[in-house]
Amino acid sequence: MIERHSIDYVPWSERRGKLWHQAPFWFTGNFVLPTMVIGFLGPELGLSAGFSFLAIVLGACFGTFFMAFHANQGPRMGLPQMIQSRAQFGSRGVIVPFIATVFVYIGFMVFDVILATQGLGLVLPANKWFWYPVLTALSIVIAVVGHDLLHFVQRWLTYLLILAFAITTVLAFTTLPAPAPADAGGFDGTAFLIQFSLAAGYNISYAVYVSDYSRYLPAKSSAPKLIFYTYLGAAGSAVWLMGLGSLLASRLPEVDAIGSIKQVGDSLFPGFGTIVVLISTLALISIMGVNAYGAMLTSVSGVDAFKKVRGGVRTRVIGLVIVGLITVLAALLIPDDYLGSFNNFVLLMLYFLVPWTAVNLVDFYAVRHGKYAITEIFNPDGIYKKWSWRGLVAYSVGFLVMIPFFSLPGLYTGPIAEAIGGADISFAIGLVVAGGLYWIFARGLDSRAEEEARRRSQRELEGVDFE
Structure with a gap:
């Protein structure tokens, strides 16, 4: 059935689903070829495959920590991820992180549709003027049906992906020649931190998606189990696919996302590599649906802040x-060497999303403890106001103090990043400053007035007092 809800509240009577479904959803969501591209960078910067893998494990596990904790917000609030941010930024102030979030969604859709078209090009003419609109339209259809179909497709693709890439990974270890000692790479602190930052930033970028796909779960869902399953899926797929990328980059003279997979797969029998790429293409189309769904929810939330929108x-x-049209246009205009800019795109996501995730998580876990007046989130004149200085100042200061630590190769290197050899530790600074400032600012909130508003909201929504 076509999903009826958009940015509105999902009532308890419509809650369903199983917690473990979050694991395959996020496994497939992260098990796409752009994830593997992140793993190419370490060996290209001189790291050995081992040190690259270590940086990937640490980075992906660190980034997923923040992403997974957002999952608990879905069943507690029954709302999409980004509209919850009105409680910290105000109904109009939230437009600041909204713009960055829509950029993330559409950016990923652009990279995904280009790679999917190249994958289909192994068996069909790769005419971008045909395939970009067709593949984008297919992903839009999946997103129109909505939440349940997205979960269904992601869950069943997990089994195909695990089978295909388990074989491919074994082949990569056993058939590709190990590099000569002179070419094997070693350890470099700057390169290690860059690989760590990219892996962390990539998984932090999924923080803006999470409760979109957990908001239909029962309100009393176990928080530890929900966080665990989300973490397991997102971190497991990132470590596996990025790690495979670092292995390929350390053993092949030149790597690209599609050609390398085809080369390794075909060592089993001619054509197997093409099959693996085509399975990956299915995952790309599916995650395009996920991205389109999130971009739509965030965009509608932004418009609703200025002009009331009916769900x-x-x-x-x-x-x-609208999201689909923008994606096709951007994909057609992007330069052919698009992957050359992919790592900078990931870092830009990290810069804009780190202060937001810090503010959002501190508010949910340390300030309001998961208790919100849901009806007030949709009331621009309510307790959360149109512009909330606490979230806006914490976010802005957190972002500004990160700038000297930025390291965007070919674009900008901050003075502190340059002084430490180009390593990028801006994410750590942004998390501490933005989260810490918001926690300090939030100590002045009128908790009594908010408690009364929460009780009124809960009675209006469910006919019972707030618990």
Whole structure:
């Protein structure tokens, strides 16, 4: 059935689903070829495959920590991820992180549709003027049906991906020649930190998606189990696929996402590599649906802050069609050497999303302890106001103090990053400053007035007092 909800609250009577479904959803969501590209960088910067893998494990596990803790917000609030941010930034102030978030969603869709078209090019003419609109339209159809179909597709693709890439990984270890000692790479602190930052930033970028796909779970869902399953899926797939990327980059003179997989797979029998690439293409189309769905929810939330929007199927379809058109146009205009800019894109996501995730998580876990007046989130004149200085100042200061630590190869290197050899530790600075400032600012909140608003909201939504 076509999903009826968009940015509106999901009532308890419509809650369903199993906690473990979050694991395959996020496994497939992260098990796409752009994830593997992140692993190419370490060996290209001179790291050995072993040190690259260590940086990937540490980075992906660190980034997923923040991403997974957002999952608990879905069942507790029954809302999409980004509209919850109105409680910290205000109904209009939230437009600041909204713009960065839509950029993330559409950026990923652009990279995904280009790679998917190249994958299909192994068996069909790769005409981008045909395939970009067709593949984008297919992903939009999946997103129109909505939440349940996205979960279904992601869950069943998990089994195909595990089988295909388990074989491919074994082949990569056993058939590719180990590099000569002179070419094997070693340890470099700057390169290690760059690989760590990219792996962490890539998985932190999924923080803006999470409760979109957990908000239909029962309100009393176990928080530890939900966080665990989300973490397991997202971190496991990132470590596996990025690690495979670092292995390929250390053993092949030149690597690319599709050609390398085809080369390794074909060592089993001619054509097997093509099969693996085509399975990967299915995952790319699916995650495009996930990205389109999130971009639509965030965009509608942004518009709703200035002009009231009615939820429902019609709103979702209009939003998704606009997202699809922008994606196709951007993909057609992007330079052919698009992967050359992919790592900088990931770092830009890290810069804009780190202060947001810090503010959002501190508010949920340390300030309001998961208790919100949901109806007030949709009331621009309510307790959360149009512009909330606490979240906006914490976010802005957190972002500004990160700038001297930025390291964007070919674009900008901050003075502190340059002084430490180009290593990028801006994410750590942003997390501490933005989260710490918000916690300090939030000590002045009127908790009594908010408690009364929460009780009124819960009675209005569910007919019972707030618990």
